[in-house]
Amino acid sequence: MSWDLVDTVVLDVDTERGRVVIKAAGPHNHHIGREITAYQGFTDCLARRGHAAQLLHHDRDANLLVIQHLRGSLAQGSDAESTPDTYWQAGRLARAFHGQAHHIDHHWDAAAVAKSHAWLDKPHRIEPQVTARLRTILTGHQSRPVTVVPTHGDWQPRNWLVDGGTVKVIDFGRFAWRPSASEFCRLAAQQWRQDPSLEDAFFAGYGGDPRSPEQWRMLALHEAIGTAVWAFQVGDVPFENQGHRMLADALALF
Template sequence: MDEMPGPLAALVTSVLGPDVDVWSRSWPGAASRVWEARAPNGAAVFAKVHSTPKFHRREVAAYESWVTLLGEDTPRLLACDSALPGILVTPLPGVPVKFQPLPPGQDAEVHALAGALARRIHDTAICPAATASALPSAYVLKHLGRARLTDADLSRAQAVLVAAAQVTLPMVPTHGDFQPRNWLYNNDSRVRVIDFERAEPGASVRDFRLLVNGPWQERPDLREAFFDGYGRSLTTDEEIALAGWVVLDALDSAHWGAKDNDAEVLARGLAGLAQLRNGR
């Protein structure tokens, strides 16, 4: 059983009282750990211990700045303890889209709603956004440094990454893990979003990479619905930058999927590399 650490349990009881039921809600294989706690009166919180101080700082910073601007479509930060490091947040209605077998048509509607929410996230920048390289060089060096590619694949990847690194785009708030497992849907014409530990300023296309290497691979109609909801198509520079982010995600997923024996993540990485190889 994944038992809640004592300091986090103390934080929960400080909010809900001493008599609570607790369930583990961690993603399989995830480094950060999550629990749901519920009091007899029905009050509930989600409690999280971050795997690294960096993830903790990112999530708290997002909650304390732009997340509140999204209204009821995101949780609210109730308490945090940087020594753990951990947080308590409010629950949201809905079930992760990843675990809902949506019929054709409804899945496109959900992607359109998610696209509209992504646009709202990127529009929360309070000041005019500064521009910077759409692909930080540190990301490129890290991912290429541990990639195990054939010479031909490495050449293709480098060409895409070099082109993306030459593009400058506005830096806006990004979620960083924007994908169906973090979208909550409740058949109420709304998509809500959770999990901000990878949130940081970046090019908006950073939030599309997991979709290109995920549900959009075999469903271009979902991509079209998403950008209908987003309210605009990508510019040429954004398409070039997105291609770079997609390659980085493929390299990262292939690396970690193999390292952690995670078949789903590995499959995503290999499929992304296959797209690169096939010029898609």
């Protein structure tokens, strides 16, 4: 079940103890370690009601984990991707995941700016004048302490399964402590952009919209830069094109 864009291998395996998913990656891949951390301390709020898998085995040194197989079909590409109830459920699950803990991080904001500068130092196809404007915004940003929560990092229909109308969540390989609003960037750039009613349904499930305009525009900018550059590096042209559109949308917020 691999995406074949990076060195992560995902296998759907039948065993004597039932069906499982095995994920493994090379020594320089950090996603398996992040996913292990998520499963060890933060997914129980979803897994105990069947909305996420249980961790069965793991080996950080080998960059390998084994999890319970979840029934269901990907929301992406199905009718569920355009169904408001899918987003209402996803909003409730996101709120449960984010609501487990929080703390003030005095360094996250500055680190996000540094990371965006680092992305722009890598090969990409962002126009020079756009790159110059991005760097001007990043350099001029006044970093400040932010509240961070446990986040999935890729909360969108390609990581949601739907089983008999019930939404489940997969792939915690981008797990990290971030501002809660960062979880909404990919949805805002994709499904919500096409149908605002899906955004309304999501926040109805989430219990309100926590975004502030100033924080949101910087989060959207960071996400757009990372998308455009990363997609170019792995050769995913459609996703790269989305990244360039995200850049235009993010810059329009300034």
